[in-house]
Amino acid sequence: MATASRESPPAVWLASVFGFVKAGFLAFMGIIGVVTWDDVTEPWGIGALVLAALFALASFGLLRGSSAARIVLAALAVVGGVMALVYVFVGPTSAILPSLVTAALDAVLVWLLYGSRGARAFFGS
Template identity: 60%
Template sequence: MEATARELPFPVWLAAIFGFAKAGFLALMGVIGVLAWNGVSDPWGIGSLIMAALFGIASYMLMRGNRVARIVLAALAVIGGVTAIVFAFIGPTSAILPSITTAVLDAIVLWLLYGVRSSKEYFGT
């Protein structure tokens, strides 16, 4: 018998694309951080590269319909959103708008994964 594959709903696909975009951005920032290691007071390049890898792997697995990847990507979005909100208050004033934008994008990912009916149906929740 041939198994029928379920089609990936658009909201889940879009959440994975957001994850890939964030992974690419974090990877770029990680490379910059590693290259500027001696010139910065707080080295953050390795952490950024690790987060990029986690986002990339979770996004790839989400595109394959993995339920655990949904949870991991949501957890990474929560961590990123909370970190962005905190940085909006403790960072420089030039970081307020980018931090709020990051938090909003993380909230959109959470909504796409858990708030849309087609996503809930696809993952069986």
């Protein structure tokens, strides 16, 4: 008897790609942070590497159809978006636009996971 396989809808696939891209970016920044550990006032490289691993694992789980991965990826996006919005007000003026773009991309990721019809049907919510 053949088993039916569920293919990810485009919104879930795109959300997973967003997660993998963010994981790659965070891994790159984490490597830079570890390499320049002695030259920076606040070491942040290990934290970026941990976040990169979480994003990569959640994105992989999302492609596999895991509801838990959906929750983890959305939670990471919400936390990242809130932190970006806070940084708009406490960071330097040169960080306003990048922080707003980061917050907007995190909002798009949450919408892809919970707002799109395809994702809701795929996860049964």
